[in-house]
Structures are given as structure tokens and as C-alpha cells.
Amino acid sequence: MDRNTQAKPAAPPAGSAAAPAAAAARPQAGPRAGEEAAAPRREGRAAGQAGRARRPRRRGERGPAASIGLHLTLLVAAFIAVFPPLWLLVTSFKPKSDTFTLSLVSHFTLGNYDHVLNDTEFLTWFGNSVLVVLLTTVIGVLISATTGYALSRFRFPGMRPLMWTLLITQMFPMAVLIVPLYNLMSRYDMLNRPSALVVTYLTIAVPFCAWMMKGFFDTIPVSIDESGRVDGLSPFGTFWRLVLPLARPGLAVTGFYTFVTAWAEVAYASAFMTGEKHLTLAGGLQTFVNQHTQDWHLMTAAAVLIAIPATLVFGYAQRHLQAGLTAGAVKT
């Protein structure tokens, strides 16, 4: 019941292009803009109040105090948002002895990175993560695209139960599935194999992606399918050759979602993968700081290396994300 709306929260950024533009345009646009600019602002407090009662300040206009308050609040918020990752980055260039110093730069060194890359299993973990995430993304996007297309275009027996199942699966806490999955994996000897994680991550990604792709396909005119059918394409041919290429933004969004989810998953990865060679990054990062070791300096370097790909993907996908989520959210 919530899936349909899940796309919605992000939908609004759709308007973001239009709305702020409109808001920005207004102050200059109105014929009253000129008269308003100088007149009431300078008057005494009482007069100002009276003036405001008649014609309140328009949106987008502030007194200097409000302006300072606005920027101050946002600066504080921005500082809080940036500081932890920034400090991670700063610390990663400090030697072990200076890890907890307060200065921004002290004895700048790349030694932590050198050690992490060459003297730990970091690259193995990185490879494991990339393998798992790529497989999950490709498989997940592909099968959720076909499902989304079927849900969007065909009416078939079992359709409504399937949609409900997808919705409910989305809500499932990992705590319900992790124990039985662990036992099944152990029975079929799949523990410590990437395939175990790929299969598990599909359950996290596919329900959401299928809903999302359904939303996308809903926005693609049915007449395109019809013309394809008239020209003699099979339903699969229509899907593969005509509709899928048009849904590329949707594929980007679902792919992005799957990538980010799988890259940051901790619980299954920690439970299913043991032994230094098999860890993914989420497990690997934990090995630097635990009961036995306190290698904060190495942890920071590894953390930065882990965050970079995710941040790049996020930054790249952000543009697609807004357009994509919006398209997916439009109801027909």
C-alpha cells in the first residue's frame, strides 16, 4: 500500500525546476515590484507593521535580520551535515599517532592509504563488493523491468496478488528472513559465496524496482506498443525493442537504487560472509575497529575509499533520479 507512494516523495523535485523559477520570476515581474522595493522598508517600526498588515512581504523577500537568521541556520545545518564525513577525510591523511588531534592537517601522509591498499585485503573486499553489486544490479533491473512491463501493460490472472506481494515484501524486516536464509544457505553450501548475497539482495531490490518500472512504463504511451504489434512484433519484441529503450531513465533510477542499497548493506553481508577473503566492504570496514584492534587511521582511509564510488554514483544519478522518480510517480 505504501509502495505506490514511495516514488511520490521524490516526485516533487519534478516541480523543483518549475516552481522555484516561478518564485524567482515573480518579484521582478509584477508591476508593483518597483514601488515596493524602497518604500515601506525604511519606515519606523509602527508604520512598517501597519504597512505590512496591508501588504505583507512577498515570498522570497526578507528583512536583513531574517536573512542573517536564514543563512546562519542553514550554515549550522550544513556544517553538521558535512563535518563527520569531512573529518573522516581529514583524519585519513594523518599518521596513526595524530589520528585524534584537533588540527586539520598534521604530518600529512598517504601512508594510511598505502597500507590499506597494499597490506590488507581491502582490494579483495572491494572486488567482492563490486561483483555482488554489479550482478545484483544487472539481474535486478532486468527482471524487475519485465515484471514492471507485464504489470503495466497486461491484465492477467494473478496480477493483483503479485502487486500486493511486492508491496508487502518491501516491508519485510531483514530480521525475519535472516535466520532461515542463513540455515538454507548453510544447507546448500552457499555461505561465503557471492551468489548468496546476490540472491538475497534481489529480495531487497526487486519489489521496489518492479513498482518503479511499472510507474515508468505507465507513462510510455500504449500506442507505441500497439504500433509495434501491428508491425508484427511479439510482445517480447515490443518490450525489448520499443519500450525498454524509452524507459532508459527508469532503468537508470532502479539501477542506481539497487547499486546504492547493495553497496551499503550490512546485516546480511556480516552474517553470510566470514573469513577475511570473503568479506565485502561492509564487513571489511568492521575489521579495522573492533574488540581486538583499534586502527582508526586505517579505518578512515578505507572509509574514504568506500565512500568515493557511492558518492560518485549518487552525484551522477541525482539528475536522473529527479527526472526518473517523477516520471515513475505520475499516475495515469
Add this chain to the structure above:
Amino acid sequence: MADAVNSLPGAVRTAEPRAPRPAPARSPGRLRHRLATYWYAWAMVAPVVAVIAAIVGWPLVRGVYLSLTDADESNVERHIGVNRIEASYEFVGLDNYRAILRDGDFWDRLGWTALWTVSCVALTFLTGLGLAVLLNRTFRGRAVYRMVLVLPWAIPAFVSVFAWRMLFNERNGILNSLLEDGGIDAVPWLSDPTWAKAAVVAVNVWLGVPFMLIAMLGALQSIPAEQYEAAEVDGASPWQRFRYVTLPGVRPVAMTVVLLSTIWTFNMFPVIFLLTHGGPAGATDIMVTEAYRLAFVTSPRDFANSAAWGVLILLLLVLFAIAYRRALRRQGEVW
């Protein structure tokens, strides 16, 4: 055969409203006909159905079964070298549930989970809405602020949690160093139950605000400007505009993101697991981390109890979703 005309193979959905569901087919001829009609649709959804059945349906059934047994590390089926040891756990009925519900620990966990969920969601929502209102204006540097404020979303949560753990470090973390410079005693951020709870909530809010911010910003921007103009013409004060135009305008999106955020927070695993490991002495363990701890951290691993916790968690979520839906229905929202 009437609907056969409508549902020619490959007939694409048209704009007309959904037709009533066809009467259930019984005769074998009808079945073959339906197979011929729908096989491509079924083929397209088959992979997803297979995945869900195999990795969600089957484990769910097994999980419920395991929760009714006394399975633990020592008696489940396992491999030692090439030898396979058969499972030897036994069916014990509802004993696990009875034990859990009688134990005071369950109610402690439930209470803390509720407090954790409510405080995280409330703080995240209020902060997100507040920042969105601030950002929903025109001023210099708006895009930069927005980008910076979304940054916590772009970084994998487990990385950020480690960053916070470093800041919270009791002996030499930067927070305590700054406090000591200011002449204040060091705060035991992660080793005192109350402070640890505050710390995990703070980190989770930090992680959750960007999503709220983007969602609420979108909601704000979808409010038609005419409504504000009308309010201004009527002489509404800024507060009145916020109260009577903004809040009703963002309500639909807010309801959705609050529901989502509640479910995510309730199920939030990495923050608590990585920041405090549920400590000190289990003080910050919510139900999800408790279930995980029973099965994968404590020794011997207690699979049966963990599965029982999992089932209880699922039941709570289902109850919550039903109640939420009821509440929405009563207020006239249909979905």
C-alpha cells in the same frame, strides 16, 4: 469466450477502466485457453515470482517453523569438513514465544524500540520540514546548501556511522576534546546507557534528514503559488500561511514519508549494530538488532529464539500498517 475478444494475445491495456475479473475457469479447455492467452505475461513475471517464492516465501515459512523448535548452533544441520551432520532439533510448540513474552527483557526492548522509532521519526521529520521551508525560498547559494545538506544521503550509512563513532570516541574523540577545552567533563557518549541512546538517535536523525528534506522540499514546491497569493491578499500572517496553506499542502507527502520512515527506522540495523553493538549491556538494542544478536553474535547461536523475535517483529509491523491504513481511511485518504 466473451472476454477472449478483449484479451487477444498481446492485447495492450487500453485507457478504459479495468474490466471485471473473469469468472474462475474450471474446464481444462478454458485452462489451455488462458495459458495461450496469458503465457507471455506470466513468463515476464516468472523470474520475480520465482525469486520471491524462493528467497522470501520459503524462508518465511521455514522461519516460522524454526521459531517453533529449539534450533541452535549445536543441533542444526551443518557441514564439518566433508561430513554432514543431520539436524536434530525438535518441535517445541509455542515455548519460545511464551518464554520471550514472559521475560521482562522483551518489554524493555519493545519500549526502547518504540521510543527510538518515535523520537527518530519525529526529529527527522521536523528537522527535514524546517530545513525544507528554509530552502524553499530564493536566495543566493540555495543550490549549494541543498547539495551540502543532502551529502549524508550520498555516503553509505555504514561509513558515516564509523565516522560518528570516531567523533564520539570517549577518550580522545573530537567531541570530548572540544568539551574538555571548554572546561566540561568528558561525556561517556557510547558507554552510558542514556547518552548512548541519545547518540544513536542523533546519528540516525543525521542519516535520515536528507531524504526528508528532499521529499518535503518537493512537497512544498508542489503547492500552487496561487494559494499563497490568496492568503496574502486575505492578510494572513506568515505563521497563518504556514499553518493553513503549507501544512495542509504537504500533508499527503508527509503521511507517506512518515510511514516509510517509521518502517525504516523500526527496521534500522546498521546504526545501532555498528555504533554501539547494542551496548552498553544491551541498552541500545532495538528488536531487530536483538534478533540478529541472538542468531549471529552470542554463543551458542540461538536460531529458534531469533526466529521467534523475527516473527514478532513482523507481526508488529503488520499491526502498525493496518492501524495506519485505518487512520488514513478515516481521514478520507484512499490508497
